[in-house]
Amino acid sequence: MADAEENEEIALTDDQKFDIAKWFLLNSPPGEIQYVAKDLQSVLNDDNVYRRAASEAFPLYNKSHVVCLQFPNRSGEVLVSSYSELSEDEYLDPRTAQVGKVDHVRQLAQICTQIRPAIDEELPSPYIEEYRSALDVEISKYVGEAYPKGVCSVYCTSGKDVEDYGSDFELVVVITATRHSPQNFCNGSWGSIWNIEFKDELQTVEVRGKVQVSAHYFEEGNVQLDAKHECRDSTIFQSPEDSADSLMNIIRHHETEYLTSLQASYSNLPDSTFKELRRKLPVTRTLFPWHNTVQFSLTRDLTKELGIEK
16 A cells, blocks of 8 residues: 555646746757757646746746847847847847847747837947947957857947946957757857956956856767856956957957867866776776777777677
């Protein structure tokens, strides 16, 4: 009798189902939320719970992954982020001074549903725009060179009404690059946020950077990477063009340095981290040749060497 009671299914409340569904959606790997959503909808078999979870999770997911959407007339693109957000479903593209309306859940075609011109109150003053647009030009050149599928934007997040010298203001550079290749069982993304504070009294510019790299490989397995990095730097307060050039070089330096460190870390996996994942003497009682692990794939060659082929 006790065993029967233990084996009985525990019924979940709608709120518990909602919390679980939302967690799965928010933790979907880059570019895979639509697949997770489809499976969740089937498993839940409850449209009301699914719609609640999707309506809350999709906007948060899109902003955290900085989804890029094209305008309907191909006149530009808008990044969905907390820095471009004007309202729950409207996002600003400062480069074209347009606002895109986003349907977060049904954004499968990667196109905004509607666009409108931005009003003056949503845009920075002419003085701030000089700095913003100059930096946008330099960052666009850098991203075009460094990231084959990268996009970027520069926003004013503080002091956008400043009309002349004598006041502080802040710009934010957002860079995102994605590679979605589900047919090859891999997806990945690079995202970096650079907060740039212009301090007039000190005549300095303080830079704070955050980089996040995510990857998901799922051919005959499930391997995910989620790496984060933070850094700081500074330069002097100069003209819009000179400041833009200095800031672009700072961003280029730190991103290149971090990418190089990542490549070095993962090139050393066979000789360091990978060794810690297995026993020295596996169940086959045959020593694994750690000195030459590069020759093996994780599926075909490795199983053949260890004599565990099916």
